Amino acid sequence: MAGIYIHIPFCKQACHYCDFHFSTSLKYKDELLHALVKEIKLQKSYLDNETVETIYFGGGTPSVLEADAISLLINTITELHTVSSDAEITLEANPDDLDDAKVKALRRTDVNRFSIGIQSFFDEDLLWMNRAHRSRHAEASVKRVQDAGFENITADLIYGYPLLTDTKWKQNLDKIFELSIPHISSYSMTVEPQTALAAFINKKKQQPMNDQQSAEQFTVLMDAMADHGFDHYEISNFCKPGHYSKHNSNYWQGVKYLGIGPSAHSYNSEARQWNIANNAKYIQSIESGKLPAETETLTEENRLNEYIMTSIRTMWGLDLDKLNSIAKASASPLLIAAGQYFDSGWIKQQDNVLYLTPTGKLYADNIAAGLFF
Incomplete structure (x- = not known):
């Protein structure tokens, strides 16, 4: 999809x-x-x-x-x-x-x-x-x-x-x-x-x-x-x-998407792409048959951190088992980093999934950054 x-x-x-x-x-x-x-x-x-x-x-x-x-x-x-x-x-x-x-x-x-x-x-x-x-x-x-x-x-x-x-x-x-x-x-x-x-x-x-x-x-x-x-x-x-x-x-949830128009971003699971944020230059490039876009190929670390950043913000949580499927990464470093958030009551764990607590939701961005590989 x-x-x-x-x-x-x-x-x-x-x-x-x-x-x-x-x-x-x-x-x-x-x-x-x-x-x-x-x-x-x-x-x-x-x-x-x-x-x-x-x-x-x-x-x-x-x-x-x-x-x-x-x-x-x-x-x-x-x-x-x-x-x-x-x-x-x-x-x-x-x-x-x-x-x-x-x-x-x-x-x-x-x-x-x-x-x-x-x-x-x-x-x-x-x-x-x-x-x-x-x-x-x-x-x-x-x-x-x-x-x-x-x-x-x-x-x-x-x-x-x-x-x-x-x-x-x-x-x-x-x-x-x-x-x-x-x-x-x-x-x-x-x-x-x-x-x-x-x-x-x-x-x-x-x-x-x-x-x-x-x-x-x-x-x-x-x-x-x-x-x-x-x-x-x-x-x-x-x-x-x-x-x-x-x-x-x-x-x-990491689904592929295509962005159309000036400044729009796209993602195909392997790379990110974004169009120029200028209407006139966008139109000129498209009319000449060229995509006015830059591309960044994602490293394994990029993909892991992206998953951490997006999943921890949701009610479905950060599934530790997915780390291995994304980049064959062990969950051990992340769990060590998460220790401080368990202690403060900002993160809870159920089965093999990490969730933000209501208090943790106040600090979602900082927590995600603290869990990055």
């Missing part, structure tokens, strides 16, 4: 915290669509004929595309690949794009899952983030998508920023439960270099993020999700049973 990711590098405006590749100019929109189609054809052999079980439109803001453009890309994939009859096809969308006409048009496509970038239900927070939508759009978009018959929906929320009090955070979560959204992706606000938020903080126009606040709000998040019957299946992802994101789960 395999997945395909398509990067749509356009946004109406730039969120202050975002460092993904995007442009607020739609100047190259038509040319880029043509290039995406051509790259899908150029890359038709990358997945080595594996069945495609997920297609994911990310960005940027894929919902700026017309439904016909989305169908063109899906149809191009189905012409060149064997696509599962029950493939999960996800479209990331901003609430303000999901008006009646857009939702009706998307209902006629093969899209069957929405990832809606809500982030907060408070207008002052959305203004602080420089989001294009307002709270009224968020709630209306969810109901509109549900009324159109879409049941597989996820919403993004952000926590750990100065404006978000604990009371507001709990109200955001309560609204999610009220709307019966079955999947939540929730992230702590991070300050990435070269973003507007980083510049504001450096110039002391904004407060820095508070690690203690983030930890406390993450704990509130975990408790609330558990109370409402959600599985915490990856550090930032929660779902009602049976509503896992198949596409994102593939990343964490």
